[in-house]
Amino acid sequence: MLKQDLSKKYEVKCQSCSISRLCLPVMLAETDIEHLDAIVQRSRPLRKSELLFSDGEKFENVYAIRSGSLKSYTISEDGIEQITGFHLPGEIVGLDAINSGSHPSFAKALETSAICAIPFDKLEELARSMPGLQQQLFKVMSQEIREDQELMMLLNKKAADERLAAFIINLSQRFGRRGLSSSQFRLTMTRSDIGNYLGLAVETVSRLFTKFQQNELIDVNDKEVSISDAEALSSLAGTRCHFVQGEK
Amino acid sequence: MLKQDLSKKYEVKCQSCSISRLCLPVMLAETDIEHLDAIVQRSRPLRKSELLFSDGEKFENVYAIRSGSLKSYTISEDGIEQITGFHLPGEIVGLDAINSGSHPSFAKALETSAICAIPFDKLEELARSMPGLQQQLFKVMSQEIREDQELMMLLNKKAADERLAAFIINLSQRFGRRGLSSSQFRLTMTRSDIGNYLGLAVETVSRLFTKFQQNELIDVNDKEVSISDAEALSSLAGTRCHFVQGEK
DNA sequence: GAAAAGTATTGATCTGGATCAATTAAATGG
DNA sequence: CCATTTAATTGATCCAGATCAATACTTTTC
Numbered sequence: 287m288l289k290q291d292l293s294k295k296y297e298v299k300c301q302s303c304s305i306s307r308l309c310l311p312v313m314l315a316e317t318d319i320e321h322l323d324a325i326v327q328r329s330r331p332l333r334k335s336e337l338l339f340s341d342g343e344k345f346e347n348v349y350a351i352r353s354g355s356l357k358s359y360t361i362s363e364d365g366i367e368q369i370t371g372f373h374l375p376g377e378i379v380g381l382d383a384i385n386s387g388s389h390p391s392f393a394k395a396l397e398t399s400a401i402c403a404i405p406f407d408k409l410e411e412l413a414r415s416m417p418g419l420q421q422q423l424f425k426v427m428s429q430e431i432r433e434d435q436e437l438m439m440l441l442n443k444k445a446a447d448e449r450l451a452a453f454i455i456n457l458s459q460r461f462g463r464r465g466l467s468s469s470q471f472r473l474t475m476t477r478s479d480i481g482n483y484l485g486l487a488v489e490t491v492s493r494l495f496t497k498f499q500q501n502e503l504i505d506v507n508d509k510e511v512s513i514s515d516a517e518a519l520s521s522l523a524g525t526r527c528h529f530v531q532g533e534k
Numbered sequence: 535m536l537k538q539d540l541s542k543k544y545e546v547k548c549q550s551c552s553i554s555r556l557c558l559p560v561m562l563a564e565t566d567i568e569h570l571d572a573i574v575q576r577s578r579p580l581r582k583s584e585l586l587f588s589d590g591e592k593f594e595n596v597y598a599i600r601s602g603s604l605k606s607y608t609i610s611e612d613g614i615e616q617i618t619g620f621h622l623p624g625e626i627v628g629l630d631a632i633n634s635g636s637h638p639s640f641a642k643a644l645e646t647s648a649i650c651a652i653p654f655d656k657l658e659e660l661a662r663s664m665p666g667l668q669q670q671l672f673k674v675m676s677q678e679i680r681e682d683q684e685l686m687m688l689l690n691k692k693a694a695d696e697r698l699a700a701f702i703i704n705l706s707q708r709f710g711r712r713g714l715s716s717s718q719f720r721l722t723m724t725r726s727d728i729g730n731y732l733g734l735a736v737e738t739v740s741r742l743f744t745k746f747q748q749n750e751l752i753d754v755n756d757k758e759v760s761i762s763d764a765e766a767l768s769s770l771a772g773t774r775c776h777f778v779q780g781e782k
Numbered sequence: 783g784a785a786a787a788g789t790a791t792t793g794a795t796c797t798g799g800a801t802c803a804a805t806t807a808a809a810t811g812g
Numbered sequence: 813c814c815a816t817t818t819a820a821t822t823g824a825t826c827c828a829g830a831t832c833a834a835t836a837c838t839t840t841t842c
Contacts (some may be wrong), residue, residue: 384676428632485690
């Protein structure tokens with residue numbers, strides 16, 4: 287590869303980014319996307335286990351995921367890790383830092399991941415002149431609030447198997463929306479991560495994967511999952527499949 | 535009271551509102567507050583158990599609480615209620631509806647409560663010309679996201695007594711910030727509401743109140759709570775060594 | 783102001799999932 | 813490549829808190 291290519295290697299413009307329709311530009315006109323693109327900073331991809339930001343770090347950017355996946359988590363005073371979310375391409379990470387001015391959580395790559403850093407002060411300024419961008423920012427944050435409410439229901443009111451089923455269905459839908467198979471995918475997080483997120487012990491998660499397999503709901507081979515009976519899994523999850531079928 | 539007074543009865547302007555420093559106007563100049571005040575709609579207070587909005591209702595306003603308290607909650611398909619938050623004066627309710635355009639939750643008054651309705655389209659428009667207001671909106675939403683993360687930690691990783699202690703400490707701090715006593719206050723929600731919110735059975739909540747009283751952490755008389763040992767209660771809410779026995 | 787409905791407390795019992803323990807499998811790194 | 817660490821599975825045991833049950837108290841309604 288030529289030298290000049292290296293410096294441009296990660297320069298996928300918003301205009302040509304494959305997941306822009308799931309990301310901040312979703313509501314923007316072509317010319318507006320260019321303005322957004324102009325403030326976006328791209329750097330070399332994060333490798334597995336590398337941190338995007340840490341608790342206590344000064345808040346300067348929010349981050350859009352272009353490819354790969356991350357987990358975000360907090361660590362309490364007594365050193366206990368709590369995973370607060372898994373993030374896929376098109377999603378915005380770091381919004382929890384706006385209020386205090388410093389990140390209250392960590393974000394770590396679960397696999398090699400390409401990230402766009404967006405300086406928040408510039409984004410705010412841009413949002414003032416671009417109604418569609420302001421709206422999209424409000425929507426993204428609103429959605430995160432709503433999703434946390436659903437998660438609260440999951441953690442407070444659902445049994446272990448319902449939680450795991452909901453988790454798998456949720457991942458499936460999110461993969462589907464990104465143009466990937468919603469019936470077959472690779473888990474980039476460990477069983478322990480899943481348990482941590484869902485408030486279950488690793489052993490319970492492992493046993494449930496085995497049980498789901500025995501009941502022919504899914505076919506699981508280590509990290510590789512394929513959904514055999516989406517209907518039954520959804521009904522166990524207790525969530526209506528609000529996306530009409532037709533995805534492969 | 536004279537007739538013309540009735541029509542003006544609830545017209546407490548933002549400029550003279552006692553909790554404006556905790557509400558949206560916090561970062562605004564006097565003239566900006568006037569603009570905000572101009573779009574705020576006030577009506578007769580909600581009485582106990584009246585709904586501010588319901589799941590499925592078209593999203594038009596966000597709401598600022600002037601006095602009283604509310605709970606917000608979702609109801610799953612199988613009819614199970616999940617309380618997602620309790621709201622005090624100065625807090626903004628309804629932000630979870632921005633994304634979908636319709637409310638995904640209910641908000642119900644826990645006592646007689648004065649509410650300001652703020653048309654969101656007008657608020658968005660105003661935010662474009664008022665950087666401080668846009669910033670405050672982002673901050674309020676960011677804070678809600680961060681608080682939900684903390685709650686997730688509480689629900690996933692903490693024992694029943696730690697959850698209730700954290701809940702009481704949290705309420706105490708919020709009352710304090712509103713110029714009320716942080717050591718003595720009235721719970722406006724039922725034991726059942728508290729249990730629902732914290733993922734505990736009513737019986738467990740009731741038993742814990744009794745136990746906290748016996749251990750002289752609090753003094754509780756039905757809805758009236760006074761904190762006797764804030765130090766101990768805080769430490770219970772935060773860190774706790776799982777190996778130490780000694781409680782009977 | 784009596785009846786009904788909702789709220790709170792306390793005791794007895796039961797159980798889902800945590801914890802402990804052991805083994806196997808898969809990454810990681812020197 | 814082998815060695816070490818980390819991840820996953822499966823079995824056995826245990827317990828925090830749910831559930832069931834009974835009573836009392838408090839608020840609402842007619």
